Amino acid sequence: MVIKTGNINTLTLGHLDPAHNGIIVYNLQKDGLGCLQELHLPNRRTFYTVIYLTSGVININMDKYACRLESMQVISFSPSTVLRVLDENEKKEGWVLLFEACLFTQQHDDGHPHFSFLREQKMQAQALVPEERQVWNVILETMQREYRYRHPDAKNILRSYLTIILETLDRNVFPEMVSLPKDEKEEKVISFERLLEERYANQRFPSFYADQLFISANYLNRLCRERRGISAGQMIRDRVLVEAERLLIHTYKQIAEISFELGFENVSYFITFFKKKYGHTPEEFRKMQ
Secondary structure, eight states: OOOOBSSOEEEOHHHHOTTOOSEEEEEHHHHOGGGGGGGSSOEEESSEEEEEEEESOEEEEETTEEEEEOTTEEEEEOTTSOEEEEOOSSOOEEEEEEEOGGGGTTTSTTSOOOOGGGGOOSOOOEEOOHHHHHHHHHHHHHHHHHHHHTOTTHHHHHHHHHHHHHHHHHHHHOGGGTTOOOOHHHHHHHHHHHHHHHHTTTOOOHHHHHHHTTSOHHHHHHHHHHHHSSOHHHHHHHHHHHHHHHHHHHBOOOHHHHHHHTTOSSHHHHHHHHHHHHSSOHHHHHHHO
């Protein structure tokens, strides 16, 4: 069942723990299911989310996708996705890691973790093999101890252990990427994707993003086709359409409100733009959900 709200709220780590240090570590058995309550209603987040379940089942909605997370599976979500965790009362055990991109400032010049799976916008639960479970249990126990005790150097230790967790996930989700170092072309595309996330509602032309990246629009298009398989213009349009989907599915906002929020000059242009992709008007799409 889809729950609609007046608006899609944005959660920060400060809402969950005012004394956070860029990361929060929850143990579902010790902390109880209360740590998932804030994720019950549709929300965006300013942090990444990783849920590792060791016992029980959790049903999760992310954008228009649904997933059943089962025992010994792990799943991750980027901040921009609209997430809702369906919290049943049955017993669950496992871990929830919530962390901000700025936690990696000292590791990467742009302050963002360079893990391919974190940029994915689709449900991608994966099972851990027994050897990984043993290692993860030790690491996560240590991480929560550091998180709770709040030692002066806890942030550095937590970041180091988190990097091991994320490197493991990246290797499992994209094994072909392990031996491929990030080159200048890939870094440009990643920078474009990051900038697009910030400006998609008011900047629709590749030339704007190319100027910000100090390259030509033609070169940006060539990079996107080479590394993502589509043009920069298509990536911009796809990002706008994803946001339109989210607002249509998760809010009560009128079509005109959504059109204005996404930077369209008029409602009719938004309807045409949306129908060209889906074959349905925004209102028809909403009724189908």
